[in-house]
Amino acid sequence: MTWAATLDYGRKTKNEDIRPGPLRPANIIRNKFPTYKNGSNGIVIKLADGPEVPPLKEVVAKETEELLDRRQRFSVRELAMKFEKGLNTATLLSKEVKWRQVALLERDILLKNLKSVLESLRGQVTGKTKDEIEESISMVEILAVQLSKREAELIQQKTEVTELAKSLKLASExxxxxxEEERVNANTEVESARSAVQRVQEALQEHEKMSKKTGKQDMEELKKExxxxxRIKMLHCPSKAMDLENEIKTLRKTFSEKSVDCVNLLKELELHKRLKGNDIPVFDLEGLQxxxxxxxxxxxxxxxxxxxxxxxxxxRIHPKESNxxxxxxxxxxxxxxxxxxVGRYMQAEINFGGETAIAKTAGLVDPGLLN
Known part of the structure; x- marks a missing residue:
């Protein structure tokens, strides 16, 4: 909300006619108080003047004319009340940020012209009225001092705003x-995940060199890894676990290939054993076990x-009971x-031409890496 007000130096009665006065305010006086607001980056922007506020130039001209018409009946008390009203209005305007700058810009010109008008009146009157005019001039000087104090307050507020900006800058830093600390921690955790993948690869290489029993133990360690x-993937966002997931897929593919090689080796070993016993089968089983x-x-x-x-x-044949x-x-x-x-041998009996052939898996059926 913006407060707008003008200084009122006097009012005409209903029965009095408006007469042109001998003095006019200088052209350098602004028509009215402009409206300002704070824009981005601390830039003060002047807004369009509202039509509801009368121009300051017309108000000063009207009040000056009324002062000349009523200089014989003008009392010091009435003038003091009007100056007090103007001071209160200036105080309200100072509370708004858009009026603080304009108060500083218009202060010197307004007080100078007001003092000039009063001094011109003092030269035209005598007696008690002249004393009242001199007292009014003193009030104008007092008002100038008060406005100077207000300017000091505005400077102090500006200092507080500067300190607040510094605090915000420190908070941003x-x-x-x-x-940055969180980024370093995330990188550390990613490196830990890569180390875990490296351990998985080492466990897989060790699995290729070991026997069937040790292979089961390595499989449990692989599942644990x-x-x-x-778990690392669930604790991190998908973008950080994407590389780990791709490496795990590669390990699954490698494991499948190595499993095929292992099955083929076991089949060849079984074939050599059967060749020694003169028991050569006609059929065999093909596929991952x-x-x-x-x-x-x-x-x-x-x-x-x-x-x-x-x-x-x-x-299906139990490995221990052989039933x-x-x-x-x-x-x-x-x-x-x-x-x-799972955990048993698979055997197929093929009957053809009155003869029976047997095809049996070389190893036990494994649950697989995906399970």
């Missing part, structure tokens, strides 16, 4: 420092077989291991 990596894969019955010599006239039955458990409905050349098959 503290915020930047905190952000994967759980740690997943883990959940999510598919086992196919293939001929060892690589020739395609027609299974339309061949009966097939799948079994066969028939799998109901598993009578096709391909079979997908189920959760019940």
């Amino acid at each position: 503290d915020a930047k420092r905190i952000v 994967v759980r740690v990596a997943r 883990c959940l999510g894969s598919m086992l196919h019955i293939v001929c060892q010599n690589g020739t395609p077989m027609d299974f339309s006239n061949i009966s097939v039955q799948w079994f 066969k458990e028939i799998i109901s409905g598993a009578t096709r050349p391909a079979y997908a291991p189920e959760p019940h098959d």
Whole structure:
């Protein structure tokens, strides 16, 4: 809310006529108090003048004319009340930021012209009226002193605003420092995640060199490292865990390839054992020995077989008890291991031409890395 007011030096009665006075205010007086506001970067912007406030030039001319008409009846008390009213109005205007600057700009010109008008009146009157005019001039000087004090207050407020700006600058620097510390902590955690991935790679290489039993232990350690990596992913935003996720996918692919190589080696070992015992099978199983894969019955010599006239039955064999458990409905050349098959051997019996051939997995069915 903006307060607008003008100094009132006198009022005419209803029965008095308006007569032109001998004096006019100088042209350097502004028509009215302009309106200012604080823009961005501390720039003071002048707004358009509102039509509801009368021009200051007209008000001063009117009041000067009334002073000349009523100089014989003008009392000191009335003049003091009017100056007090003007002072109160100036105090209200000083509370608004847009009026503080204009008060400083218009002060000297307004007081100079007002004092000039009163001094011209003092030369035209005598007696008690002249004393009243001199007292009015003294009041103008007092008003100038009060406005000077107000200017000092504005300077002090400006100093406080400057200190507040410095405080905000310090707060901004503290915020930047905190952000930098958090960035360093995040980088440290990412490096820790990369170290965990490196440990996973080392564990995988160790898994390739060890036997079946030690391979199971390495698999548990690998799963543990994967759980740690997943926990790190949940603790960080997706952008920080993206690299870790890509490396884990690469490890999964590498593990699948190494598992295929391991199965092939076990099959070759089993084949050599059977060659020594003169028990060469006709068929073999092809595919990963883990959940999510598919086992196919293939001929060892690589020739395609027609299974339309061949009966097939799948079994699961316990590794310790060595007892066969028939799998109901598993009578096709391909079979997908189920959760019940984990930790057991898979065996397929193929009946063709009155003869029976057996194809068996080289190792136990593994739950797989994804599970």
